[in-house]
Each structure stands twice: as structure tokens, then as C-alpha cells.
Amino acid sequence: MYKNNSREPQPNHLEILKNNSEIDSNHKFVKTQTEQQLAFILSNFLQYGVLIANVVVLWGGILYLIEHGSETAQYQIFQGTSAELRSPISIINTVLSGSSTGIIQLGLLILVAIPVLRVIISFLTFLWTREFVYVIITALVLCSLGYGLIGAY
Template sequence: MYEYNTGIYQKTVQPNSESVVISVPPQETNDVKIAAQEVTNNCQTGVKTSTEQQLEYLLSNLLKYGVLLASAFVLLGGILYLIHHGSEPADYHIFHGTPSEFCSPVGVFGAVLSGSRRGIIQLGMLLLIATPIFRVIISLLTFLLKREFIYVIITSLVLASLTYSLIGAYF
């Protein structure tokens, strides 16, 4: 039996005597082999350097503990506010805007130091807003140290946008 296998079709011829199997793998062009090799070489299969791992660990902890700290301040301020004002009836007939002391970070810190319960809640909200801003700042400093200027430019644009959105309200 003679067998010819090209990978696409298989042809079998049966003579009276011997049996020989011939298998020919499908031919790949050199371009396909080179492209596959380049893809394999360019792909990093999850291998990170120790500095990248340290940066990821630092940024993940910053975000995690920043949100936890902000949540703790909001919860503490909310509990203290409800202890003091929880039994008061709500008056929705008159609109009461936000006091001027809560319109700036300096006013919020002053309110917290004076013992204001709403000030503690506002401080938690400021911490929640500041957490991703600190992440961008740390990323910017890391990219500067690594001299990756493309990422420095992109991160600077993100930081400028965040800064403008926060400070632009005052001008």
C-alpha cells in the first residue's frame, strides 16, 4: 500500500505486495515562518521586571488604601453627623446650598479642625478625589526616572487635565 499525505488530501494506492507510507508536511513559506517568529519574539508572555512589579504593587496599594481611608472618613463623618442630626426632621421646602467653608480644600481642613461632622465627610470626599491624582503623579515620576518620554508627555497631559478640572472652577 502506498500512501501519499500532503496534509490536504490523502491518496492510497494498493499494489499486490509491499506497504510504504510517505508523509509530506505542508510547506510553509519563509515569510510565514519569519512573521510567526517575530510575533513570538515581540510578545512578552507576562514576564515583568522587578521595577514594573514594584510600581504595580505601589500603585495598587495606593488606590486600595486611598479608597479605604476615604471611605473610613466618610463613614466616620456620616455616623457622627447622624448621631448629632439624625432625629431632626428634613426640611425640603427651602433649598440650603453648600456652606462656603466646604467650597475649598482649605475650608474643608478648617472645618475638620473645628470639629465639623460635615467637614469630616467632605475630607473623605477630597481624599477620594486625590487618590487617582496621586497615582498619576507617581506614574509621572516613575516615567521620568525611567526616561520614557512618550509616557511622560501622555501622563503630563492627563495631570494637566485633572489639575485644570479642579482649579478651573475657582477662576
């Protein structure tokens, strides 16, 4: 192997690329500190968000069973969700009035909002780090999510 006699520091086993990602000597990608922090934040956000949503749904379910547990279910006629449980603002108003079905719907709303918020956080992070390819990709994903959520009305 070629031996370098100069006193200049040589990169040991890492090549630093233009976009600050790194490749080690085995040609495997190594995450930078910023990427590791973002991955840690997003994984914790998803983990605790789903946990919170499950606790809210469980709490609403327990309250619902306490209120309506002895009633007989009527499955002959389909009854959809009432109008007061179809928009986020009315769900919050229903929860504030103490409705157990409103609490269940709030838990489901939180569960749906978590991935949307993750995409928003990713979009802002990519915008802040000036990785414009990922900004465009996450913007397209955000537009698709927005169209899907708004198009439901």
C-alpha cells in the same frame, strides 16, 4: 531546528527589548521587576486610599447622625454646600473645629485626591525611568486633571 554548537549562553525563551520590557516565547508581554513594583505600589495606594476615604466619610456620617439624626429634613428649599466646605484649606479648618460635615467633606476630598496622586506618582516614575513617551502622556493627563480642578473655581 537549527542546533547551535557554540558555548555562548543563549536567551532561553525571552527576548529583551530596548525599553527593558520582555516578550516570552508565546509573544506575551512580561513585566520587568520595576514595572511589577510600580504596579504593586499603585494598587496598594489605590486600595488603602479608598479604604481610608471610606472610613473618614463613615466616621463623619456617624457623627452627623448623632448630632442631627432626630431633625426633620427640609427638602422644599435646596441648600448647597456652605462656603466653608468648598476649598481644601477651609475643609481642614472645619475638621479641626470638630464639624461632622467637614469630616465628610474631608473623606470626599481624599477620595478625589487619590487618582490625582496616582497620576503624579506615575509621572515621576516615568520621568525617573526615562520613558519619555509615557512622561508626555501622563503630563497631558495631569494638565487635564489640573484644568478640571482649577477650572471649577
